[in-house]
Amino acid sequence: MLCGKSRTSYFVCLFKELFLRTKLIKYKTMHFIYSLLVAFLLFSCSKQEEVAQIQKKYDFSVKVIRISDGDSFVGLNDAQQQMRLRIHGIDAPESGQPYGKKAKQKLSEFIFGKQIYLKVLDTDRYGRKIVKIQTNHISDVGLEMIKSGLAWHYIKYDNSHQYSQAQDNARNLELGLWHDASPTPPWQWRSQKHKSSAKKVFLR
Template identity: 40%
Template structure:
């Protein structure tokens, strides 16, 4: 029996790394629909990128609407968040909960102002909520031409690269003409 107790204790400690740390913070800024600025109990500011959702970018249709929704839901409120990972920009990717148990990413998707970021999520319930918002033509689904933020960013990068190449080619031609 004593061995079983030790084994259970070792298993408990061994799996404790899988438990996500819960952090309490106050939302002090909204950068866009899926990025917020929080202040923790030690007055440290942290930028959080919401997990499992991708909202329209600032220049995209409904980008301002997504930012406003996020602001209406959490600005000035105490939230709980769980860090899932970090992104290439150093932001913490987090699951954010407000008003006791409301999951912010889920609320954004329900209202039709964000895509389920299925590439980085296995929460199929979010896909169901997105499908429902689409069928009800809520938010960004009200128009016929919606482009996902990841496709929009890709097109913007490609256009920027083409512009840079054209500028470089133009300079080379001018130098040859001299």
């Protein structure tokens, strides 16, 4: 903006210019804030729709309050009842095995303290619900445990090609328990431990 030569006209002109610039800055600021609000609302609606779609696919949700080991945990349902749960299709190292603690830690990272969604597939002899799990960020927790090399594909109860492929990849990359040359599957470890205990009882 060109201002006159007189002092009065100069200050009037300067004031007008400052006023217009301030107005422009306010407009840009409000436009930016408005854009942020619109983006936030769209994101919130999208997340709500995503959660709603997840809930439709699963039977119910729980908040995880305790991790027992790498494939089992305790959740609190909407009625504030504790439920003992086991993940379908995987078998993680037992606490007495190598990588047992790491498997428990990894599962804790995935689900402890979080609201998760469950699809019940069966009930085991211990009264635990056998479940598939999804969180807001992980579509299949059991699969992620296998991918990390901290759980075996439990082929006795699951024939998923995706799980088998994930285990092969983890083995090839020597992730987690696959870093060892010949890791013992948990079901074999439990069987050996059971036979050893039975033998001790027999010899008494």
